[in-house]
Amino acid sequence: MPDEDFQSFVEQRYTALLRTAYLLCGSHDRAEDVLQNALAAALPKWRRMDHPDAYLRRVMVNQLANDWRRPIREIVTAVLPERAARDAAIEERDELWTALRRLPVRMRAVLVLRYWEDRSEQETAEILGVSAGTVKSTASRGLARLRELVEPRLSSDLSTVNGGN
Amino acid sequence: MIETLRSTLDRHAAQVAPRPDPYARVLLRRRRRRTRRVSAAALLAVLLVVAPATWLSRQPDPARPVAGHPPVALLPLLDSPTRGSLAGKPAYLLALRERAAGEDDMWREHPAGAPRLPRDPEQIKVLFAGDIGSRRIAVVAGLDSRPLYAVYQGAVGDDAAELRYSASGQLEPVLATDFASGGDDPSQTYLLLGPLGAVYEKAELSFTSAGVQRTWTPLPEPGDYAAFADLRGRHEFRVLLAGKVLLETSGGHAIPLEGGRRPAVDPQPAGGRGEPFPDAAAQVAQALSNSTGLALPEVTFRVLWSEEIDRPGTTTGRAYVVTVQAVLADGSGPFLTGAVDTGDGSFRDHPTGYGIAGDVAHTLIVMRLPHYAESPGDRLQLVAPPLAVRAEVSNGRQTHQVTLVDGVGHLDVPPGMTVTVRAYDAANALLAEKQYVDLDGFGCNRFDPWSCASPPPTRAPAPSR
Numbered sequence: 001m002p003d004e005d006f007q008s009f010v011e012q013r014y015t016a017l018l019r020t021a022y023l024l025c026g027s028h029d030r031a032e033d034v035l036q037n038a039l040a041a042a043l044p045k046w047r048r049m050d051h052p053d054a055y056l057r058r059v060m061v062n063q064l065a066n067d068w069r070r071p072i073r074e075i076v077t078a079v080l081p082e083r084a085a086r087d088a089a090i091e092e093r094d095e096l097w098t099a100l101r102r103l104p105v106r107m108r109a110v111l112v113l114r115y116w117e118d119r120s121e122q123e124t125a126e127i128l129g130v131s132a133g134t135v136k137s138t139a140s141r142g143l144a145r146l147r148e149l150v151e152p153r154l155s156s157d158l159s160t161v162n163g164g165n
Numbered sequence: 166m167i168e169t170l171r172s173t174l175d176r177h178a179a180q181v182a183p184r185p186d187p188y189a190r191v192l193l194r195r196r197r198r199r200t201r202r203v204s205a206a207a208l209l210a211v212l213l214v215v216a217p218a219t220w221l222s223r224q225p226d227p228a229r230p231v232a233g234h235p236p237v238a239l240l241p242l243l244d245s246p247t248r249g250s251l252a253g254k255p256a257y258l259l260a261l262r263e264r265a266a267g268e269d270d271m272w273r274e275h276p277a278g279a280p281r282l283p284r285d286p287e288q289i290k291v292l293f294a295g296d297i298g299s300r301r302i303a304v305v306a307g308l309d310s311r312p313l314y315a316v317y318q319g320a321v322g323d324d325a326a327e328l329r330y331s332a333s334g335q336l337e338p339v340l341a342t343d344f345a346s347g348g349d350d351p352s353q354t355y356l357l358l359g360p361l362g363a364v365y366e367k368a369e370l371s372f373t374s375a376g377v378q379r380t381w382t383p384l385p386e387p388g389d390y391a392a393f394a395d396l397r398g399r400h401e402f403r404v405l406l407a408g409k410v411l412l413e414t415s416g417g418h419a420i421p422l423e424g425g426r427r428p429a430v431d432p433q434p435a436g437g438r439g440e441p442f443p444d445a446a447a448q449v450a451q452a453l454s455n456s457t458g459l460a461l462p463e464v465t466f467r468v469l470w471s472e473e474i475d476r477p478g479t480t481t482g483r484a485y486v487v488t489v490q491a492v493l494a495d496g497s498g499p500f501l502t503g504a505v506d507t508g509d510g511s512f513r514d515h516p517t518g519y520g521i522a523g524d525v526a527h528t529l530i531v532m533r534l535p536h537y538a539e540s541p542g543d544r545l546q547l548v549a550p551p552l553a554v555r556a557e558v559s560n561g562r563q564t565h566q567v568t569l570v571d572g573v574g575h576l577d578v579p580p581g582m583t584v585t586v587r588a589y590d591a592a593n594a595l596l597a598e599k600q601y602v603d604l605d606g607f608g609c610n611r612f613d614p615w616s617c618a619s620p621p622p623t624r625a626p627a628p629s630r
Contacts, residue, residue: 007188014187019178028539032184039187040195096173104333115167116174141330143166148331148345 006046010039013053021060023112026101034060054127057113061128065105099149107142114139180478180538233310238338241360241406242292243308248358248390249295251303258294260325262286265305265315268330282307282315292340293358296321298394300354303328304340312336318344339363339404339412343396352395355416359404363411365391368401370610372457374497376521377613393417398458401609403618413609413618427451430466430489435525436551437571439471442505445485446471448512449503453489456611457499464491469500469525470548470573473507478537480508486534488518488548496524499612504535513537516604516621519611526550529597531586543577549588550596557587581624 014035021031038059042052049055100108106128113124114135121139125132184190235243251257266286282305283289292314293304301323306314314336317328332342344354357365368379379401384391391402396417403413430450432441450466453459469488476484484507490500502518505511513535522528530548533541547556549572556567556574560582567574569588578584581603588597603624608614614621 010188010191014183015181018183019181022181023174023178028181031181036187036191036194039191043191043195096170097177100170100173102332111170112174115170116178143170144329145331146170147166150345 006043009052017053017056017060020057020112020117023100023116024060024105024109025064026097030064034063037063054123057109057127058129061105061109064109095150096146099146102149103142103145107138107145110135110138111142111146235308235310235312239312239336242336242338242340242358243290243306243312245292245361247291247294249293249302251294251296251301252291254294257325258291259286261291261294261303261305261317261328262289264317264325264328265289268315282313283309293356293390297354297356297392300344300394301328302344302354302356304342304356304358306336314340316342337412341402341412341414341416343416352397353393353417355391355393355396357391357402357404357412357416359390359411360406361389362406364405366403366405368403370401370458372459372491372493372499372521372612374493374495374521374523377499377610377616379610379616399456410618415609428454428461428466430468432468432471434468434471438469438548438551438573439571440473441468442471442473442485442487445487445503445505446489448505449487449489449501450491452503452512452514453491453499453501456501457491459491459493459499464493464498466490467492469522469528469530470502472573474534476504476506476534476537477542478539479506479511481506483507484513484535484537488530490522497522500530502530502532502535504537506537511537515541516607516611516614517601519607519614521612526552527597529553529586529588529599531584531599531601533603541580543579544575545578545584545601546575547586547588548573550590552590553588553596554591555589557589559585559587561585 017038018031018035021035022028025031025034035056038056041059042049042056045055046052100111103111109128110124113119113127114121119127121132121135124135128135130138246252247258263286265282266284266289268282288308290306290308291303292306293302295302299321301319301321303317303325304314305317306312312335313333315333316331317325318331319328331344339357339359341355341357343356359365365384366381367384368381371378371380381403391404393416399415399417401413401415404411427447428450430446432443432446434441446468453466467490469490471485471487473483473485475482476486484504486502486504488500488502491498498521500520500522502514504513506513515533515535517532518535520530520532522530527550529550530546532546532548534544534546536542545558547558547567547569549556549569551572553569553572556569558565558567558576558578560578565576567576572588583600583602586599586601587595590596604614604621605624606622608621609617609619
């Protein structure tokens, strides 16, 4: 019999978890899918679970890591075109989004958990089941890779971008 | 960078809204999962009873989920010798293989069963190791049944341990990878790596009323691979082996023409199809110029259609949507439809918004509109000759009538539908006809994707509810 606590948890946390899932995979359909799978997996263990948020995030990341994607090919089907240079701040963000989707799943997960969910290195490490040192080095490499991937002509004015937002 | 990243993530996360009844859907999924597990357990029990012990003894080692031979299609690449200026340095190649095999962060964290590079250096092949311009690049691949590749990069002189992981994915018969240059430099380092003996060709593009003409020219030496230290602009390449095209792709970024100045474009739409939006028209014209390499005075730019319409997901709920054509001497030319958020000015396009059009009086454009929400929605936009007053839209079983105003109209067509559209004038004369196929991505050429050896991905039909 489904647990009322579980129902309440789903109703309260679904949108937030869905947003995390979306940032991890970049697809609304896929985000719903991995979150639904994670919740379905959590249901039978619900009573024994101390940190359901962390458990669900870990399951979602593992699912996505299993579904092997091809990061180099993703740029071929990217929706964003060459754009006029005027709206550099907005374009920079879109370039970053495109670049983020090219990162390996676990690297992307570290960036999302650390910089969007504002989790500490230790929290991020516990969610992903790795060491805090791995989180630190992965975050550092992820940011470096993003800088490399962002189209140079649009990234030349990062200080303006930051100031303008 | 971190603040910009946060802002990017905030913006995209804010667009996400759950579908209805998430809890009910979780329960349904749980029930289905249990049903599948019961069925699978029953099947497994049968197999355990009837299968001979010898069969069981031949099962693959669960610790090596990808053990086996590589697919035949990948053997030409995997059997080729290591390419690149470091190919003759066995100590360096061994260090690369050992580095890739021991890549804890990238592979060993993956859950059991996930694909990864083998942990045995003997099962890893160095496909490329060498210097391209000021970069040192290495590409390795696994020699198993589901080969992955990993790309590393660094500076000339770096040893294997100093190279940085750059990209990875499933290996294909040809590997194409790029590396952005730093600072303001819009060029890229670009590597195309096919099997030994492959021919690498680059296309010269020309736009005509019939489509995109591509004239292929073999690339000069070194021949064993194609590498560009500073590829400027977007180019189309193909890789052939024994006359068969293994890969057709585009590489590099389009770069602004005319020093980044916007090309002159009259914002008044041709035939009165919509309202003028000068700023949006200029942005789309510049994107079109950058994408095609066409600029004044070789072409002129004209607006084919221009409207401000509802676009969910924009900051204001509205966007300017403008179709601009680069007009060649014969009156035809490539066109591009772009959307500009009326609030923050962000730009979007859609694969079906690109094409080649003839003159205004005989051209019918059928497309999905650029979208800011997750899905493009069902709206199918028709931009017909200005004298057209109605259109017939047929999927072979049903035909819908659409009233056109100044040649413009739209209707709802579910995703994945292939339809034929015919536009008629007030005297019922057929003015133009077009078959529309939903696209879900770009081909090797955005304006003429069906000319590519690998056509663009088509959008699957929506599931029936």
